[in-house]
Amino acid sequence: MSIIEIEDLVYCYPDGTRALDGVSFRAEKSESLALLGPNGAGKSTLLLHLNGLLHGHAGTVKVLDRLVEDKNLSWLRRHVGIVFQDPDDQLFMPTLAEDVAFGPVNMDLSKDQIRERVNWALQSVGLEDFKEKGPHHLSFGQKKRAALATVLSMKPDVLVLDEPTSNLDPRSKMQMVHLIRSLQESGTTIITATHDVNLVPYLADRTVLLDKKVAATGSVKQILGDRKLMESLGLEMPILADVFERLNDEGIHSTLTPMTKEEAVDAITLILKKNSGYPG
Amino acid sequence: MSHFYSERYSRLESPIHLWEPRVRIISLFVLTISLAMTSSIRQATAGLMISFCLVLISRLPLSHVVRFMKWPAIFLLPLAIIVPFTAGGDKIVMPFLSSSDIAPSSQGIILGILLLTRGLSAAIVALVIVSTAPFTMTIRALEDLGLPDSLAQLFLFTYRYVFLLSDQLNTMSRSMKSKGFVKRSDLKTLRVLAMVLTMLFIRSYERALGVYYSMLSRGYSGELTGSDRCKIKCKDFAKSLLVVGAAFGICVL
Numbered sequence: 056m057s058i059i060e061i062e063d064l065v066y067c068y069p070d071g072t073r074a075l076d077g078v079s080f081r082a083e084k085s086e087s088l089a090l091l092g093p094n095g096a097g098k099s100t101l102l103l104h105l106n107g108l109l110h111g112h113a114g115t116v117k118v119l120d121r122l123v124e125d126k127n128l129s130w131l132r133r134h135v136g137i138v139f140q141d142p143d144d145q146l147f148m149p150t151l152a153e154d155v156a157f158g159p160v161n162m163d164l165s166k167d168q169i170r171e172r173v174n175w176a177l178q179s180v181g182l183e184d185f186k187e188k189g190p191h192h193l194s195f196g197q198k199k200r201a202a203l204a205t206v207l208s209m210k211p212d213v214l215v216l217d218e219p220t221s222n223l224d225p226r227s228k229m230q231m232v233h234l235i236r237s238l239q240e241s242g243t244t245i246i247t248a249t250h251d252v253n254l255v256p257y258l259a260d261r262t263v264l265l266d267k268k269v270a271a272t273g274s275v276k277q278i279l280g281d282r283k284l285m286e287s288l289g290l291e292m293p294i295l296a297d298v299f300e301r302l303n304d305e306g307i308h309s310t311l312t313p314m315t316k317e318e319a320v321d322a323i324t325l326i327l328k329k330n331s332g333y334p335g
Numbered sequence: 336m337s338h339f340y341s342e343r344y345s346r347l348e349s350p351i352h353l354w355e356p357r358v359r360i361i362s363l364f365v366l367t368i369s370l371a372m373t374s375s376i377r378q379a380t381a382g383l384m385i386s387f388c389l390v391l392i393s394r395l396p397l398s399h400v401v402r403f404m405k406w407p408a409i410f411l412l413p414l415a416i417i418v419p420f421t422a423g424g425d426k427i428v429m430p431f432l433s434s435s436d437i438a439p440s441s442q443g444i445i446l447g448i449l450l451l452t453r454g455l456s457a458a459i460v461a462l463v464i465v466s467t468a469p470f471t472m473t474i475r476a477l478e479d480l481g482l483p484d485s486l487a488q489l490f491l492f493t494y495r496y497v498f499l500l501s502d503q504l505n506t507m508s509r510s511m512k513s514k515g516f517v518k519r520s521d522l523k524t525l526r527v528l529a530m531v532l533t534m535l536f537i538r539s540y541e542r543a544l545g546v547y548y549s550m551l552s553r554g555y556s557g558e559l560t561g562s563d564r565c566k567i568k569c570k571d572f573a574k575s576l577l578v579v580g581a582a583f584g585i586c587v588l
Contacts, residue, residue, distance in 0.1 A: 108548050129554065137552045144545035147495055149471035161554030191498065209553065 064114035089259035136211035142198035146190035256314035356476035369582035419443035
């Protein structure tokens with residue numbers, strides 16, 4: 056049983072524009088999936104279907120083998136947590152502690168359980184010292200982490216992230232990536248919508264390319280390494296993969312296309328050894 | 336807009352700050368009513384002195400009080416100056432005034448002073464109510480005292496997001512100036528400002544939708560859960576007794 060099953064999902068905006076045109080894909084437990092696509096591909100719209108904020112005009116969405124419908128929205132929202140792109144939309148209580156407690160309180164947990172979850176969530180994102188601060192006292196990067204904490208405290212089985220690294224500086228981006236991977240390691244299924252193709256190899260195991268419908272799905276290397284496929288959707292390959300593909304075309308590099316810095320260093324070391332007797 | 340300026344002194348540790356919010360609001364409200372009903376200079380002066388005592392006890396900086404009080408003073412001073420000339424009563428003969436019709440009356444002067452002192456006292460007490468607790472705590476206390484839940488949520492969210500809207504307005508204004516826009520008293524300027532306001536409304540609607548989705552995603556079902564309420568202690572009642580006693584004392588002076 057897949058944790059998320061979407062079959063032939065169709066959704067139209069109120070003005071009649073088709074945002075999703077028969078989307079089908081699955082996500083497995085503890086998997087980290089990246090949802091890639093150009094602007095207007097329907098990524099954010101698709102994510103809103105996962106916890107019943109939007110309902111498709113055709114097709115089905117199942118979470119943990121239960122159909123997403125009005126009668127089980129309360130159950131659904133305990134199991135699927137969405138972190139939206141703008142953190143200010145998610146930090147609406149006077150203090151961070153109250154924001155992070157908002158979800159557990161609505162789950163009717165005891166005061167002790169709520170306190171424990173709030174502390175755990177804030178520690179997970181490194182904001183335990185900001186409990187009594189208001190959202191206006193936080194930097195943008197802190198707000199992004201705080202927004203994640205507000206969903207983490209509900210301990211969802213599926214964590215859906217809409218552009219989690221947008222507008223973050225490089226260090227904050229990598230901190231966010233490490234945090235997401237550690238959540239995956241603890242058993243949470245992660246679905247991330249992102250434009251940042253360079254981060255996808257660090258963030259995800261599998262990629263779904265979306266342009267109103269699923270254009271392709273496969274491993275990160277398989278999808279991001281396919282220049283023609285990426286360019287057909289107005290996307291670019293990760294810069295490292297792009298460079299090594301060009302070296303491949305020149306006959307300089309012939310092994311697997313690296314996607315991460317570490318893989319690239321190994322590949323360059325190999326090229327140098329081969330070409331100039333570099334001892335490494 | 337000065338972000339959260341009014342909350343700068345909301346976390347001091349004076350007896351007023353440490354007063355349980357609900358009891359504080361009710362007691363100071365009773366005092367405000369009493370101040371507004373003073374009918375003699377003696378009562379009004381006593382009320383003003385009590386208001387100043389509250390400011391001293393609350394340890395609010397005098398500069399903060401003066402800065403706030405200029406606004407009620409701007410409203411009340413003209414009234415206090417005009418009323419002596421418009422109220423009826425025994426006209427005071429003034430050598431430099433040729434006609435007694437435009438001379439002030441003694442009753443008018445008393446009324447003017449009364450208006451000024453009553454207004455200033457009530458404004459000072461209102462400032463103490465607002466400045467001695469975070470805004471959200473005050474709204475929560477009002478909710479406990481009967482403010483409808485939907486109104487309380489309206490106030491809380493407006494307060495949370497009005498500064499974001501203000502920032503957006505500033506950004507849009509900077510953007511317009513960068514493109515050479517100059518505000519003039521003409522139709523073109525009005526049209527541009529109307530469009531800017533429209534965009535602001537649209538953005539605030541989109542923001543509201545985003546916040547609503549976020550709340551729904553975290554199990555919101557119409558009620559805003561709050562932090563634990565403070566317990567009312569004996570010293571809170573003692574403070575109330577003092578303030579309400581002072582309020583009644585003013586009335587019988």
